Amino acid sequence: MAKPKLDTDRARKALQEFRFSDLFIEELGWNNPTNKKSIPLKDGDGQVWNAKEISQLSGFRVFEVTSPDAAIALPDAKSQEVLWKGLTAQAVENVAIFVDQKRSQSLWLWMKREDKKFFPRRHHYLKGQPGDLFLSKLASMAVDISELDAEGNIPITEVADRLREALDVERVTKRFYKEFQQQHLDFLALIDGIGDERQRRCYASVLLNRLMFIYFLQRKSFLDGGNVRYLQEKLEQSRKQGRDKYFSGFLHTLFFEGFAKPEKERSAATRKLLGQIRYLNGGLFLPHKIEMENKNIRVPDKAFANLFALFERYSWNLDDTPGGLDDEINPDVLGYIFEKYINQKEFGAYYTRPEITSYLCEQTIYKLVLDKINAATPPRPRKFDSIPDLLLALDANLCHQLLHDILPSLSLLDPACGSGAFLVAAMKTLINLYSAILGKIEFLHDRALTDWLAQTRAAHPSLHYFIKKRIITNNLFGVDIMEEGTEIARLRLFLALVASAHSVEQLEPLPNIDFNILAGNSLIGLLKVDPQRFDAIGEKRNGGRQGLINLKHKGATTELPSFEVETTVVPSQREKDVAFVAQRNAGKFAAILADKNKSIELYRKHAFKSEEIGPLDQDVTLIQLRSHIDNVRKDSYAKLNQLLLDESKRSASSSSKPLGTTRKTRKANQSSTRSPWPTSRRSRPSIGATNSTRSSTNAAALMPSSPTHRGRYSK
Structure with missing residues (x-):
């Protein structure tokens, strides 16, 4: 019963x-x-x-x-x-x-x-x-x-x-991490259908992260009318239908038909199987590249039974200490998981205490905000020495600047993000600023600000949820050498976002941050790209893959110069023209850069337009767009690797000839080769750190994001 x-x-x-x-x-x-x-x-x-x-x-x-x-x-x-x-x-x-x-x-x-x-x-x-x-x-x-x-x-x-x-729910202790580590190993051993050991380990983390997130929703009473044993009951029902059908029969449907699609796009059979499930998307419930490469993955029922039994014994997602907020993710939990079951000391993965991350983020972000405010040219010049001084002096003009210009434009990169401790702390720091501004608007009686606030509240069930989502999408970026760490970093941000919802109606689609937080090596090198040299390094091996996909609907304004959307499969003249231009510019640095930036922008915006999507299914649209972005990156790797090799040889040659090399020429050589982008283990870029409009010759601009400021946090 x-x-x-x-x-x-x-x-x-x-x-x-x-x-x-x-x-x-x-x-x-x-x-x-x-x-x-x-x-x-x-x-x-x-x-x-x-x-x-x-x-x-x-x-x-x-x-x-x-x-x-x-x-x-x-x-x-x-x-x-x-x-x-x-x-x-x-x-x-x-x-x-x-x-x-x-x-x-x-x-x-x-x-x-x-x-x-x-x-x-x-x-x-x-x-x-x-x-x-x-x-x-x-x-x-x-x-x-x-x-x-x-x-x-x-x-x-x-x-x-x-x-x-x-x-009988134990507080989060080291015993949990020890048990979770063993559960991860047991889970890993039960996964079948993935031949590569490294891929299988990564997929175990992907699957566990999804289940952690869903379990958290379950504990918040956000699944199927408030069922706090939704996953367990569905497992029991699946076992009655046959052996080991839970993963392929239920979870696949829940991931890729439930959370990944609006209810109107689900079949009647899916709706009956899943019950009331909120559309969330956010990349977490799109097919992972490992799932796309391995079509016959199998996981037996006992793997999930053991996992749920572990989750039920702990309040791993609850800060219920005196003075804590019970709807806030305990910042220690997932960081400790990363430290305990993923940590490899040779990679320098260490857990950073919350009070340290909060302090460093406040010092970094507050200084950035003060510098921008003090550098602005308001009607009356004002200088602020501290954030409290600024917040006490908030007027309509300052609120406009902060709300619509300064805060949205901040891009904070942690080049060794680990499990995302600094990113979560940065989010909280920005939330404090937003909260002060939003609270002040009520008393300023400024028409533009009050209209914006009223429109935002009308469009979003939870203002706090919307602000968090905006911060995660626009402000936070990270890179880490361990891919499993980046998976957990994304999960922590998703959990922190959903924690701010107090009813299922307040849940909106998760942000698309696949290209905000990526695996790579920030220490390999920094490269300045000469567009002429980039364009001169031969044609791309496959002739360029500037494919056309249907993305724009209902007369929307042009969002991508190389994408045009039609509801018919027959190419329009516009599509033919765009395809011709794309083919002509396939190897051009500037064209690739523009395509990448617009593609990333559209990918992120997708999470804010759930009701405006046209004929294509939600998951199909995002998968095509994500694949296009990956192809743009991959098509540039050969050239970027060659440029990096050339610069490395040139640097080595310069260092071996100290005589006749002046300090001025050495400085010039350094500046020409140093441009912030981290590369992957295979020596290729993975995320940007400067604004492409400010430095369009930067290799980082080809990568998924181009933050305007670097949050260089030491671990």
Whole structure:
């Protein structure tokens, strides 16, 4: 029997208002208390706490224990256990909810029994927290009236199982990373159909990342009407249909038909199989290149059963410490995963603590913002020495500059991004700036700003979600030598984005950041490209692949000079003209550069235009565009590698002839060969670091992104 579903909105309100009795009785379906009298309990220091039963079910009782003194917020760990022992005299099986007098803090304590030992399981909830993830735990305790016997109870073993499922969730510790590492190895060994060991390892990470993301959505009650056991129940249903069909029969459909396509593009069979699934896309649910190269990948059911069992034991996606935000991804979790199960010291992969990343990002980003503001030419010249000074002086003109010019134009690159710790910290730093600006707009009474804010709120269910998505798309870039690290970096940004949604209606398509964060080696070299030399290095081996794909619909303005969209498969005259020009310019640096930049821009914009897509399926459109961008890059590698080789030989020759080489000529040689782009393990560029409009001769401009500023963070 499927477990009853929680009315999340009503339960959230009861939790936020600290109406814990209503939460258990009205929302979770538990019974009224058997004893409403106050029970005095002494802690180890002799302080008297007042306990009161608020609900019960089949002998399990829930007590609310109130602080005796306004100066005492919550009991310490030792006092908690003393008070709990006092409660066992009233009920052997119990849950204690400690509450301060102001009813602003609560600590939920349940003792797990193993043999003759007891292990405390603690959960904090503070006033002001959304509570979504905590509710996802409590949902396991919900009881439907149809389950109750004549006396209004269910079997005591069933209550124990539900309490264990809800509250036996261990905090994220090194034990999790150790278990996850073993799970990754076990999962890897079970994957069949990929011959290359390196590809199989990478695909294990891709698949685990997808499942982590979906599991997080599940815990947020964002799948199929709020089902917090969606993945597990679908696995159980799949096993009833036959052996090892979960991956090929269900997950493939969920990835590539569910999350990757709007509901109107899904077949009736798909809708029946998946239920209510929000369209998300974002590259995470497009076929990976490994999946496109290996068509017969197989993963047995037991791999997923073991993985879900691990996920259920931990609150790996929840920061539920006092003072933390329970809807915010714990920044330690995925970084530690990267450190523990991917880390190879020879690659220099080290975890960086959140307080360090936050400090460095603030110092870097705040200085960039202040420099731009102080360099601007406003009606009245103003200089600001600090961000607090700037935010205190915000007026309509400054808000316009920051909101529409300065913040959107910042491009921050971490050239050794690892698992994305600095990128997440940079996002939070920018969010703080946006929040201050948006809060100020309400009081400025500026027509243009208030109109923009009203239009944005009308177009997006969650303003916070939209701002995060805008930051991730336009501002954040990274490169790392380990491809698995870049996969986790993207995942962390996706999780941080979805964490800001408090209802499934607030979810919008994920940003397309496949070309924002890439695998490569930032240390191989920096190259300045001479367009004439680039164009002179022969014709491309395959004659240039400037293919035409249908992308533009409904009379939209031209977005790509080499792409023209028609709803017919018969080439139009415009397509023929564009194809001729593209073929003529196939090997020209400037043409390739322009094509790359426009293609990347359109790829990113795709995530913001989910309702404007025309005749092509969403996933087909993105796959074609992504393939085109990859082809543009690949077609340039031979020439760029040759240029890099030539420059390396020239540099080596110069260094071997110090006599007669002046400091001035050495400096000139250095400047001609140093232009920021990291290259892959195969010595080819993978991401840009300068603005192509400022330096169109830069090799980085051929790469997926061209940030205007470099965030050179040391790891």
